[in-house]
Amino acid sequence: MTTPRKGMLDGKSALITGAASGIGRAAALAFAREGAWVAAADLTLEGAQRTVAAIEAQGGEAVAIAVDVTDDAAVKAMVAAAVAAFGGLDCAFNNAGIAPYQLNSAGVPVADMEEPAWARMLDVNLTGVWRCLRHEVAQMRTQGGGAIVNTASIMGLVAGPGAAAYVVSKHGVIGLTKAAALDHAGEGIRVNAVCPGYIETPMTEDTMRRRGERIIGRTALGRMGKPEEIAEAVVWMCSDRASFVTGSAWTVDGGYTAL
Template sequence: MLAAKVALVTGGASGIGRATALRMAGEGARVLIADRDGAGAERTAGAIVQAGGAARGIAADVTDEAAVAAMVRAAVESFGRLDCAFNNAGVAPAEAQPLAEIAPEEWARVLGVNLTGVFLCMKHEIAAMTTGGAIVNTASIAGRIALPKAGAYVAAKHGVIGLTKVAALDHAKDGIRVNAICPGYVETPLASRGIERRREAILARVPLGRIGTVEEIAEMVVWLCSDRAGFVTGEAIAVDGGHTAN
């Protein structure tokens, strides 16, 4: 589905980002993998190269505009252009807290990565997509519903969906499609601690009766980046086992 395309994945050292980078490469894309964990990004790229694909891993902080600009330049310089991007870098709240107890520093940290980071990435990716392209942003079920004691995270993920819709409208004329995915509970390093504490309660809310896999999320991202989704833009698609259908 992505033969000969150039893709950029943030948060690609582990979890959904790593699975998506591997899947994109398996579909023929050349992939630039970025993560604050530069060594982890390089390991993902190494796995792709070992399997016969083309990839490069770099360290990048999506809250730093200069680093984001350099990341996008690296993709273009490495592979000649940029066709699709998966803005997946994210952080979880440090702890579950009622809204009135969230420290301003924690609010800024969560929104800085999860929302401002998406804005900065899209700003520079769109400028590099001179012949059109596709962008997918990682939102969450927390972008579609409220989760108690997660005010900063919920605000950030609702914001990602809003940014996605605005970008889709603003840049449709440029041939750029912009969509978001809204994963439910998925077995990732970011989510594992919370899942283990509340597994039975979570499963009771999921009609399909199980936790999702990173590979299932990756399949949706790859499809949205491909030409098969050529008439899909401005959407926030749940991949959550029916959680938000309740």
């Protein structure tokens, strides 16, 4: 007789932002596969509901939540909704973010960038992560611990042309991750970041059109990554198997930053 496989996240509840597509959707499916109850949050409820439907189709349990991470009250309500659905919050993946093309700033040099685009990028990609983080920590500290992963980027480790605000936001996420890990380790809360390389998602399409050949040429494995490959790293970091891992920025980039 074969012993049923036990998932890495059995009995845990998880909250994922940016869950409608790309890395967030792949992570939501992976968390559910590993036994977690999933609160899938995204800017549009419809997008989150599509991810929930995919989770339920594979036998998992999930709820959809609409959230704007630039709205602190909405973020607080998101965490409360996840807790109401599943009785607590064990894991969180703060993945919601935007790319330069969404602000019409792709390829724009530092000196030519407009302040509204700069401010919007930081509000979503950095301050948005902080808003999520602080409300998640507030819940986890009442439970005696938890695990949080923030989406940074290889652009949080190096820089790229024409993407100054994005680069700054992702460097900031890594700094925030390390600071939070130190601040809350004593409360049993682990905080890490994942640094994806160039992954096959809608957010990378503009960059790959402009610089794809050069990017692939610099990537040691000679290809783009898949959202599922990032999701696997995030699942592991949120599991008890990573119990001695905190304050780290895990690079999953096919060797891009190794060259």
